[in-house]
Amino acid sequence: MASETQEARRRSEQSKGYFGFVDASLVSLCIASVGVVVLGGLVQVSFGAFSMTLVEAWQAVFNPQVVFDLDAWNAFVFGGELPEMNKRSLIVWNIRLPRVFVAVLVGMNLAISGAIFQAVTRNELASPFILGVSSGAGLMILVTLVLLAGASVTVPLLFLGEFVLTPSAFLPIIASVGGIVAFLVVYAIAWKNGTSPVRLVLAGVIVGTICQSLQTGLFFFADDLGVVQSAIAWTTGSLTGTDWEQVRMALPWTLFAVTAALFGARQLNVLLLGERTANALGMNVERVRFALSGVAVLAAAASIAVAGIVGFVGLIVPHMVRNVVGSDYKKLVVGCLFAGPALMVAADVGARLALNPVQIPVGIVTGLVGGPYFLYLMRKQEAMGEI
Template structure:
């Protein structure tokens, strides 16, 4: 997309917006979506097939087609293998896709809302806030809202953290990259310390072990019951954000330009904060704190399709889904039969990428 403004760093660390250079030749947008969709299907097939009991990709698709309609595939597999595919691995792969898509979309939106290319749910303390809310409910179980109790607790923590970081980073009506990153990192560290304190002082060893899962980030033990709430929230949230693509694009040009074109910037930003916090809360409630997905994927997507959110958001959802499925597959198989928390792997990949972006932006 030509003429789309993009944030850059000026001298002194302040963020300014300049016109994007003429883009390099890119693949046609439908082809990019088709390739990303194929990536998700290939990654999902590998994620379902791999494990202590290896199942061939052909048999995986045979089982799935047989579930759709018995006439589509002859049941030449054992009932045990069908149970492994349908009740153990398929829910986990689908949850990976939902979590990866949600984190990528939220990262892209946060980068537009705060006009900072280094914004990420984890770096801004959003994931840590959601984690504290989830750990509080695990250590002090209060199920006032049934299945929704944990997602709502995580949502409340995520929203409070995001609002706190925003006001800490904004001074005199301006927000710099350095101040935003420092406020986010400091808030995340404090909230992580609070969650750690709650874990080590818990009198229930099982509750402490369950809380530790959220702190490391992992998708082990996924069931169909755990899947539907985050999947529904991510799907509905992504659809809502697609409908807000035009005002998101306006924010890239700056608050003054967006306001001149009729956008109520402060009200719009507040609404997006609530929506992003709701999505992150639903994600962290089932997956824990998985960092850097929301930082890496938006940058990769902009290289593929440009900065227009109408095109970038669907691509970010697909790329994030495929990426996290692959990361979870690696977490399950690298030191099999042991399992690495997937949050550790994403941090190992995302940390160097974040440092690279910091140096690149500083050089500009």
């Protein structure tokens, strides 16, 4: 009898270790966020140039001939050939729903990236762009669009004629490289027998300011109005025109970043205790800080690659989740995975329908929502800064 009691206690402790962080507040947040995503997604698919009623649009979303068709999912996820489907289902699944999925992935990436950066720098004012990631990406995009506009390379393909490559085809890769290089420069500037949260933030502000000044200067060299509009869309963040290609581009990196963040939640909690405490617990602070910062940069770069620079999401979402579930990063990371997509989908609905038929960049909406909310937090809390 005693052995059975001990065994039950051991299993209870194991279960608590794996799922003990789940509580009512976290579950409520996740359910509410899923509801926002579903409702926002249904609104998105219900409006467009091709007219259809709400019932027709929703029937197309839940069309069992598409939902349970493996060939269709192979085409969506891996780029195979689309099977036969009716016109409404084709428009909804191939044009409108991918925009919702991209918003979900971008929201996840930015929220996770912001949560990691706030722990690494121990500063609740940090965001995915505090270390110059967005500024570096934006600068590289503007250099490509402005200075290399009209450039092209013709690649001969055997038996297939010639294939013309333009710089715009590589903008996602260029954006990611720019963000990663900017982060490495910030880390190098902040390094002095190790780094510290304060030096990382200051170096990020310096590099970001320089990159933004160069971005502004490059606009004076742009002669083509189309180039200027494209650059503005990238630097303000936009989901217009996204399709399954962007989903396929962001999905692998998102899965990696999310997995790394979930497994790194314990290390993030330890970092919040301070460097001395973390060292006393046996943690190699510099190695962990660099690795987790790399995950955050990768997540931010994945979002920039498909949607451009969307501001305030990475700053605001961790705050919102922290106010609901607390500062435990096991709960915070999970909450960000749900709240980030909810904010992005809701903001994209506003961006698409606010001035219908004109669509504004989603980054403008997140700025209009995030700015007042951040001011509210500043007024509500007596002190903001170090976590």
